[in-house]
Structures are given as structure tokens and as C-alpha cells.
Amino acid sequence: MLRRDLLKSTLATGLSAAISSQTANSTAAEPVTSSDRSFWLEQMQRVAHPVLSALSQRRLRATMPVEKHPKDAGQPGLTSHLEAFARTVAGIAPWLEHGAATGQEGQLRAGYLSMTRQALAAGVDPQSPDYLQFGASGQTLVDAGLLSLAMLRAPRILNADLDSSLRAQLAEALRATRPLLAGFNNWLLFAAGIEAALFALGQPWDRSRVDYALREHMQWHLGDGAYGDGPSFHWDYYNSFVIQPFLLAILDTVGQEEDAWKAMIPKVRARATRYAQVLERLIAPDGTYPVLGRSIAYRGGAFQLLGDVALRHALPQDIAPEQVRCALSAVLRRTLGPAGTFDKDGWLQIGLAGHQPSLGETYISTGSLYLCATAFLPLGLPPEDRFWSAPDAPWSSQNLWRGEEMAADHALSE
Secondary structure, three states: OHHHHHHHHHHHOOOOOOOOHHHOOOOOOOOOOOHHHHHHHHHHHHHHHHHHHHHHOOOHHHHOOOOEOOOOOOOOOOOHHHHHHHHHHHHHHHHHHHOOOOHHHHHHHHHHHHHHHHHHHHHHOOOOOOOOOOOOOOHHHHHHHHHHHHHHHOOHHHHHOOOHHHHHHHHHHHHOOOOOOOOOOOHHHHHHHHHHHHHHOOOOOOHHHHHHHHHHHHHOEEEOOEEOOOOOOOOOOHHHHHHHHHHHHHHHHHHHHOHHHHHHHHHHHHHHHHHHHHHHHHOOOOOOOOOOOOOHHHHHHHHHHHHHHHHOOOOOOOOOHHHHHHHHHHHHHHHHOOOOOEOOOOOEOOOOOOOOHHHOOOOOEHHHHHHHHHHHHHHHOOOOOHHHHOOOOOOHHHHHHOOOOOOOOOOOOO
């Protein structure tokens, strides 16, 4: 049903053939966007539409299936719906904030803006059948943090432009997670992100939670742009799933509030650039990448930081934006294209390349999978930006494995 709703929505808003083959008869006279951007927009719709459409109609709990690990003893679906919404919006927030206001893409964005605001209203209203249970379990600290990350990435459309009653309910929902204890690991950043969002909302906020998270993570930097997940280093993608994107967004928002935080900004940004360089080199010539560590079912979310750094125009000098576009396009094809990635109604299923339930873990359910939406961050760049407008270019592993000359890689020196 939701897949059919998506097609109806696409047709109703006059979206171009470049965005979806279902709208091939569009009569718009303006030039279509680049093929890569059209592909990204199409994939973004496949991921985001079921979540936002259902929640905007206050039917997310009624319609979203909740696939879980068989050993997960938690209440079925208690937090999965908040996970789905927060993670989806964290990924598309830059596009909602900065995307086209006119033309075919502008019509698409207008529809998603409306859905997102209605979905947010449904999710933070305690009287709604789709209230997202803020504070009901420890997991809601994580996803209130990810919703806060979305707000920090879209300060106008997910904050300033909201009506006062919705902003008040949003602040109350975020505060509901304060009694929850963050683990001594990347979870400190979720608590800090919530406080940064409250600051952005003009609400009282707790500086100590921000300071604690930032100072600990500065201690946990292990060298060459990589942080430990707590005192220990893990071979996984949590530097990209959580740690570095949150450090960047938090410091963007409150970094000027304390001299100690302000002094962290250059190091945090330089480390993010270096780690983005590492991520780009991890993408193999065919768009695959090492299957390492936990949460691999987050698919392309493993490259959130690479997209974030590209969005910031902060890529290292030896990496061109267009090669990142091509590399990430290949990742999207490998992770969203295989049969079984989506169920018959368009909802994500557990897996990396199709439906692979064995890749699920006790904390992963259907909603968790929507962290893959963070791969879409570069859609916040306009179509004329070099990221989208430059001709295709091979990425590092393609160049190296076909025998091209390239400078050797070197560690970050601090």
C-alpha cells in the first residue's frame, strides 16, 4: 500500500522522469537534474517515504512491521518507530533545509517538508497514537539524539520555522530522555546532542553534559583521525555512524559557548577530513566495502561521515567531490539494490545486500535500519555544486587497482 502511495504522491506533485521512471510522461520544460542526483533522489524516496507518509498520517504504529532479532526480549516495537523517524530525518535534513525551492525537485521537496513537519507533530504529541515514547527506554536516548542531529542539520525548517506549540512539544520530548543514563561510550554524544538541540530551541540546557561528552571524546582520540568507542577501539563504523558526525554538529551549534570547546573545533574538523579520506579508500572498485564490526545492517550509513565532509566542502585536497559522488552511488546500488532489501510494502528489511536476518543484533529492529538514510547527506548540496555537476570520476580504489599513479596514503600528523 505504501509503495502505491509513493507513486501516487510522485505523480500528484509532477515529479520528473529523471527522479522516477514512474513519472516518465512529465511535461516540465526545464532541464532534468544529473543522472546521479536523480538516482539518489529516487533512492531517498524509497527509504524515506514509507516512514514519513505513515507517521504524518499517524499510522506508523499501525503499518510499520517490526522485524527483530529472536533474542531481543524487549517490548515489540517500543522504540523502533522513533528509530525509523529520527534516523530518516537525520539523513534528509540537509536536503530539506537547502534543497531546491522551484521546479521538479522543488515540488518533491515541498511535499517532503510538509510530510516531515506533520510527522514530527504526530511523534511529539503525547495524545497521538504515534507518540514516539520518548524516555520509555534507554534506546530512546539514542534516537532522541539522532532527532536532535536532524534539527542541528536543519535549523530553519526543523526549528525556527516551526510554530511555537510544536517547538514546545519537541523540547518536552527531548527533555523526557534526561533521566536515562548514557553509556561510557558514543552514547555520551546522544545526550550532548540533545542538549545542543535544546540550546538551539532557546530552552535551558545542560552545559555539563556537552562538556563531558566533548572532553571524553578528545581523550579517546587514538590517532590518525579515529576515536575509540569509549576507552577501547573497535573495528567497526561507529566513527561514521555516530562519533564524528555528532562532534561536528555539536561544535557547529555550541562550539563558541566555551573557550575550551572553541579550541577543539580545528582538531575535530581535521580528524573528520582524515577519517573521510580513509572511508573513501575503503570503497572497493565495485562499490563493496569491508564487512567489519557490529551494526553492519545500517548499510550505507557506514559512510555518513564521508557524505557529511563532502557536504561541508571539507574533503582532502587529493579527493575530488565527483569521485566521492561516484563512490557513494556505487555503495547505494550495492546496499539498496539487491532483491529483499525492501519488503513487499516498501519497508527496509535486516541485511546488507538484500534480506540477511543473521546480520541483525539484539538492539536492531526495522526502525534501526533507517540509519542508511544518512548516506543521502550530500543531497543538501545544490545541483550546480561540483559534487553533482562535474563529470564522473573514478574513486581511489578504482584508480589504484587499474594501475594508475597515485600518491601514497599517510597518517594525520597533529
